[in-house]
Amino acid sequence: MKYIDFPQNVTSYYVNHILVKELHDTLLTGESDFTFNLSETVYFSALTLPNLLNIGFISKINLKNKIILITPQNTKTTQFLFNHNFFDICNQYDLFDYDERFVGGFSTQDETSISQTVFVPMTGFADKNESFEYILRHLKKSFTIYNRISNASEFIVILSELCCNSLFHGNSHCIITSSKANTKFPTMNIAISDTGFGFLRSIMRHKSHNFFSTQELSSNDCFTNLRAIFEAVFYRYTSEKYGLYSVLRDVIQKNGAFRIHFNDTQIIFNNSNCAQLKNFQSKLENSFIRDYFHYLTKEYTPNNRLESQLRITDYKLAGVHIEMEIPWYEA
Structure with a gap:
């Protein structure tokens, strides 16, 4: 023991x-x-x-x-x-x-509490849109916060999209916690976690990829899981469909922070470090994504995990784990 x-x-x-x-x-x-x-x-x-x-x-x-x-x-x-x-x-x-x-x-806690943890089980739906609508209804019913925040509808859509990814792509339940942060400016801290396949297995089901070759995604270097995160996060970069990139974009536009972890790799996005990402966006889509990837890997220092935007460890945690800090406003 x-x-x-x-x-x-x-x-x-x-x-x-x-x-x-x-x-x-x-x-x-x-x-x-x-x-x-x-x-x-x-x-x-x-x-x-x-x-x-x-x-x-x-x-x-x-x-x-x-x-x-x-x-x-x-x-x-x-x-x-x-x-x-x-x-x-x-x-x-x-x-x-x-x-x-x-x-x-x-x-x-009373009904106006804004600190909760919700378990979202597998839906059994074969269609992602059906899963999304089910999750949307489930979260509206489960989170009493929905009646407390002026931007609640955006908040619920963000959570529903992340849950849908866990259930539909990761083949896993997911767990969400939301809690008001006791900071100078009202902030909602949100964590969502699953135990599913993760990005790499889901991405490798496809014959072609947006930013990296199959060989690069199959390599044994320490940045393989970072490549998988990039493929997943920026997959819908130019699409009008709401996806993981849309969530990242919305959180950053609200002056929030977005941390995403898969397997042994975590990357942190906020207004400060996303300024460098924007510097690359004048180039073609595939080019700027790869440029940003190379920028992060070049700047990466294994012994500076606490302050680094990119963190890679020699131990792993199954699934995908996302943490967000989002400004909120009482209705």
Whole structure:
């Protein structure tokens, strides 16, 4: 049994990098039983919840083990997880072993709450448009935030498109968390995560690709998954159809931030670093995408992960994981 003591502050960086690396290194030793100890944790970032829940899914399905979760009694941490539907999802899908006596008795959030976690199951629809419409209805019903924000319809469309990609292309459920950030300017923090095929397998089903050759996408260098991310993100760059690029564009236009992770690679888009992307856009489409790719790979330094726009690790997390920070306005 491997005991992992969570830190006082559980951030997205901790879960996506430190925790995942520890799980990876432990599995290499042959140990697959884990206990997560939250006794010392006083702060949880809402952005961590989809990946944490999906780690529970991966352990249960792939390792045939449920992770033990030690939750302190009557603490803000346990209440935070409770109010974000964490334990509801755990109970519904039999994730994590924890002492239920320590969970409950908390005051629930009211209907105007803007911090929630929602599980979106597979739809079973063969048509992507049908899937999108189903997800759109599901999210409108599930997120009470829909009646609190003046730009709520745009917010729901963005989430629906990302969910649809997980279900339709990744062949996976997805989990979404939204939470108001306590910052100077009202911001909605959103995380969405799945455990699906990921970009590369989906892209390689096609005989031709937009920006990189099959040989480049099949290479064994450290930038293969970055190429797959580029193919997926910029696939509809010139299309009027709403897609992943449309989501990225809308988030950046709203002065937000967009982080996307696949396998061992994460890239961060915001207004600051997207200025360099815009510098390449005077060229032909395929050319500027490749130029931007080469710019990122040339600037990449493995030992500067915290500050780099591009992060590549020697450990992997299944699926696609997206984090967004979007300005919001109360209706």
